[in-house]
Structures are given as C-alpha cells and as structure tokens.
Amino acid sequence: MGQLELRRPTMMDLNGIVHLDQVCLGGFWSDQEYTRELENPQHTLLVVASPAQVWGCGVSWGIADELHLVLLMVHPQYRRRGLGGLLLCRLLQLGHRGGDRRWATLEVRASNEAAQRLYQHFGFEVVGRRPRYYQNPEEDALILWRNHLNTPQTAQELQQQWQSWRSRVETQGWSLIDRSY
Template sequence: MAQLELRRPTIKDLDNIVQLDQVCLGGFWSHQSYARELENSQHTLLVVATLGGICGCGVSWGIAEELHLVLLMVHPQYRRQGLAGLLLCRLLQLAHQRGDRQWATLEVRASNEAAQQLYQRFGFELVGRRPHYYENPEEDALIFWRNHLNTPQTGQELQQHWQHWRSRVEAQGWLLIDRT
C-alpha cells in the first residue's frame, strides 16, 4: 500500500511545487512567488500531497475574516481519485480550526466544470464573474463564496467531508498520513 502524505511543504519542496505548477497551471507562479508564500506563514497556508513526490498542492490566504483559496492543483496522473477533495477539505478544516475565518472565497476558470462541482459539494455558491481574468488562454473567472466557515455546523460538515475523501483516496490503495 502506497503512502499518501498530507503535509506543509518546506523550502526543499519548492522546485517540485514549481514543476507541478508548470504541469497543472502553465506557470501560474514562479519559484520566487512560492518561496515568498512559504515564508509568509502568518497569512499563507500551503499543503502538499505526496506519493513518492508531490502530486498535489493547495494554497490559501487568510485576510481578516476571509479565507481566500488561491490555488488547488493535482497532477493530471492523479486527477479524479479524490486528492483535490482531500486537499480542499484540509485547507477548509485548518481555517475552521483557527476560528477567525468567517467565509471563504475563490476564483475558478469558467471552463473548469470539475472544479466548480467540487467547490459546490463543499457549499460554495457562484456569486460573480471576472471577465478576462485568466491568460493563456484568456478566460473569465467565476467567483465562488462560502459563508459560516467558523460555525460548529461547518466543523461537522467538514468532518463528514474528510471521512468521505479519506475513504475515496484509501480506495485507491493509498494509506493516508496527515501531518498538517
């Protein structure tokens, strides 16, 4: 059984995260950008999934009462196996545990229907559109929002999501180790 580890990355992981970014997002951020985010641990949370190497990554920012999900990426080889749901759930759980994040928001490409469905499963609702937000190719961003992130009910919902996504990745034959 392969070990799937969720953890916070270190400086040693930056090259692999940048490579994953190139594969998944076409170079959304540079090495320097990820290094800056890693150093800014007071406001930024990075979580990676590893299966012998980094296969997924999520980044969120804490801005006052808001959790902004900046990016969520999974290597194409590992998509549709539960990793994105697991990473998203963990980012939301960690924000919920802080207790000071009241809502969460994110942007997603209008064409990325799989991601939109995932966010909606977690209670995000479509609230707007940013025309021509993305480049290469140019595309609109859809804005999603989720309220009540810091309530006990949300904590219970996130625990249920965690059990679901954990079961999903373990069904792939992966033993989940959570070090976040």
C-alpha cells in the first residue's frame, strides 16, 4: 500500500488535518483551533500520513496528573486497519513517558461502539455519562477512564500493544516510519 509516517504534524499538515476533521467529525474544530493546538507545547498532536494525505490524527492534553484524550480520528476509507490503535497507543505511551500522568480519560459518543471497543482494548472503562454532550446530531457522551497510566506494568503493556498494532498495520502492506518520539 505504500509508506506511512507516524509523527507530530507541522503547519504544512494543517489543511490535511482540517479536511480529515470535516470528513470524520463534520468540522469539530476550525483551522484556527488546530493552529492553536499545533502551537501549544503542552498539547500532543500526532498524525498518520502518507506523502500525499493525512489519514489519521490524535490529540491529547496533559492536565495535572491526567492525560485527556481529546480527539482520535481516522479517515473512513482506512478504518479497521490498525491506524486508530497505533495513534491511541502512542498517545498513551507519550502520556506515560512524562511519568506524572496517573490516569487517562476521554469522552466518546454513546453510539460509537467501534471506538468504545478500541478504548476498552486499552483498559478504559465507562465511569459516567454526559447528557447531550455532542451536537449534530445531539447525543450523550460516555466518560471513559483508565487508571495506573504511570506504572512500569503499563509501560510493558503499552509496548506489547505497540508491537501488535504496528505489526497489524505493516501486514497490510504499509511500511511504517515512526517519528513520533
């Protein structure tokens, strides 16, 4: 299938990220909001991209001892091929790497069962619900939580998961270049 890079985006990726957002989320953030994210050193953005297009993007924020996973999106054409797992795993690894993030949290649409399965694979559990959190269409969000992000055991688990997700992506014919660290 070709070459993919997992990396931190630059301003040159802005149009591709905004386009991906339009396709996946219907315009969750504007180009100004993504620009702020790209310029904020406290926030982590990662993309999975071919030389021609951004296929996936993930955003996390470190807030005190919490890693908040703000956004995870993969182009519909490339879902169920491991790109979301790759992005999520690396965001969790980067959150762990700081050492002071004890847990991770996120919100997900109550109807998005595929995303919920992915998050559960990484040890997230449903801990609450935010009524009418999402718009267009209006829908509740489930609050998911994962404890013990900063333990040595979690580091080992994430490394094993990383190898598994990377292998899944590469068995589909992609050559993955990891420039995310």
